[in-house]
Amino acid sequence: MHEFAITAVETLLVDLPTIRPHRLSMTTMQGQTLVLVRLRCADGHEGLGEATTIGGLSYGAESPESIKANIDTYLAPLLVGQDARNINAAMARLDKAVKNNTFAKSAIEIALLDAQGKRLGLPLSELLGGRLRDAVPVAWTLASGDTGRDIDEGERMLAERRHNIFKLKIGANSPAADIAHVAAIKRAVGNRASVRVDVNQAWDESTALRAIPALADAGVDLVEQPISRHNFAGQVRLAMRSPLPIMADESIECVADAFQLAQAGAAPVFALKLSKNGGVSRVLKTAAIAEAAGIALYGGTMLEGAVGTLAAAHAFATLSQLTWGTELFGPLLLTEEIFQQPLRYADFQLQLPTAPGLGITLDEERLAYFARDLR
Ligand SMILES: O=C(O)C[C@H]1C=CC(=O)O1
Numbered sequence: 001m002h003e004f005a006i007t008a009v010e011t012l013l014v015d016l017p018t019i020r021p022h023r024l025s026m027t028t029m030q031g032q033t034l035v036l037v038r039l040r041c042a043d044g045h046e047g048l049g050e051a052t053t054i055g056g057l058s059y060g061a062e063s064p065e066s067i068k069a070n071i072d073t074y075l076a077p078l079l080v081g082q083d084a085r086n087i088n089a090a091m092a093r094l095d096k097a098v099k100n101n102t103f104a105k106s107a108i109e110i111a112l113l114d115a116q117g118k119r120l121g122l123p124l125s126e127l128l129g130g131r132l133r134d135a136v137p138v139a140w141t142l143a144s145g146d147t148g149r150d151i152d153e154g155e156r157m158l159a160e161r162r163h164n165i166f167k168l169k170i171g172a173n174s175p176a177a178d179i180a181h182v183a184a185i186k187r188a189v190g191n192r193a194s195v196r197v198d199v200n201q202a203w204d205e206s207t208a209l210r211a212i213p214a215l216a217d218a219g220v221d222l223v224e225q226p227i228s229r230h231n232f233a234g235q236v237r238l239a240m241r242s243p244l245p246i247m248a249d250e251s252i253e254c255v256a257d258a259f260q261l262a263q264a265g266a267a268p269v270f271a272l273k274l275s276k277n278g279g280v281s282r283v284l285k286t287a288a289i290a291e292a293a294g295i296a297l298y299g300g301t302m303l304e305g306a307v308g309t310l311a312a313a314h315a316f317a318t319l320s321q322l323t324w325g326t327e328l329f330g331p332l333l334l335t336e337e338i339f340q341q342p343l344r345y346a347d348f349q350l351q352l353p354t355a356p357g358l359g360i361t362l363d364e365e366r367l368a369y370f371a372r373d374l375r
């Protein structure tokens with residue numbers, strides 16, 4: 001076999017408890033399942049990748065189990081024997097044989113990039129052309145399902161200087177109840193924090209038209225994905241009529257989606273997610289489309305653990321603008337650590353590692369304890 005060949009691609013499901021239930025409009029998470037990839041190369045380097053999603057199949061079309069099965073059955077055999085150093089060629093090979101499956105492909109590309117960074121002795125952001133910042137601002141999602149508990153949590157985050165941007169998950173309750181909930185939280189934190197909402201597609205256009213002005217009056221700064229990704233014309237109308245900026249999240253499932261949204265003027269802000277675009281290079285293409293169209297950027301998450309979070313942080317650190325910051329707090333939602341180094345969150349930001357690749361190492365014992373099939 002070739003000196004730099006990919007020798008094995010292993011996938012692991014890792015079930016971890018969360019610090020509390022996390023309530024979104026479409027599901028309440030009682031824990032998180034990380035989907036990890038370990039890609040081994042003939043030169044001795046190993047790359048880590050991640051393709052974690054939210055709430056089984058309630059968020060998107062790929063589940064943790066389907067991502068694992070599709071990598072094991074279809075992607076891994078296409079990769080073994082290929083040159084690990086030519087990431088573009090490896091990804092093109094996958095694209096030729098496998099439609100969609102952007103989460104699975106993203107995990108593979110992250111692992112290839114991690115291995116390449118280790119091989120060359122460069123942090124991922126350097127591999128991507130160089131970082132423009134050493135840390136990124138990080139929002140926190142208040143989603144306990146209880147207003148008083150959310151306010152207490154927000155106060156704790158402010159006191160610890162961990163987060164001063166709060167995203168509230170709404171859409172599961174009536175608009176009136178949601179607006180009262182959001183207004184109470186904004187009243188409590190005042191101008192010490194930016195308050196944003198994520199409706200996760202729960203409203204129709206008429207509901208959004210009525211609710212968004214009330215959210216604006218309550219002091220909200222940004223509304224994420226208020227209506228269905230399928231109501232394309234409605235998103236364009238809403239973007240024109242809304243007193244608040246609207247952010248597209250679920251509407252972007254690939255780079256072509258981003259182009260169509262930009263072309264139609266459907267949202268003045270894009271949430272960037274590696275797994276929804278199909279990896280690091282693809283999410284940077286979506287960012288380039290946004291930049292060319294004057295669309296502001298936000299670094300999104302699928303509540304990944306440290307691997308997916310760091311891959312995103314390295315990618316977002318290379319962007320010339322990141323107007324709305326990031327929400328790369330996934331690891332902080334988990335109660336258990338499976339890596340040797342915890343991520344560094346301080347002064348409302350996540351600090352980027354400087355070690356080669358992603359800059360993180362698995363704790364093999366902890367991994368063996370929590371991994372579904374190793375337990
Ligand atoms: O944005 C989403 O839709 C998903 C995710 C990101 C943060 C969070 O709490 O949930």
Ligand SMILES: [Mn+2]
Binds near residue numbers: 225250
């Ligand atoms: Mn969202």
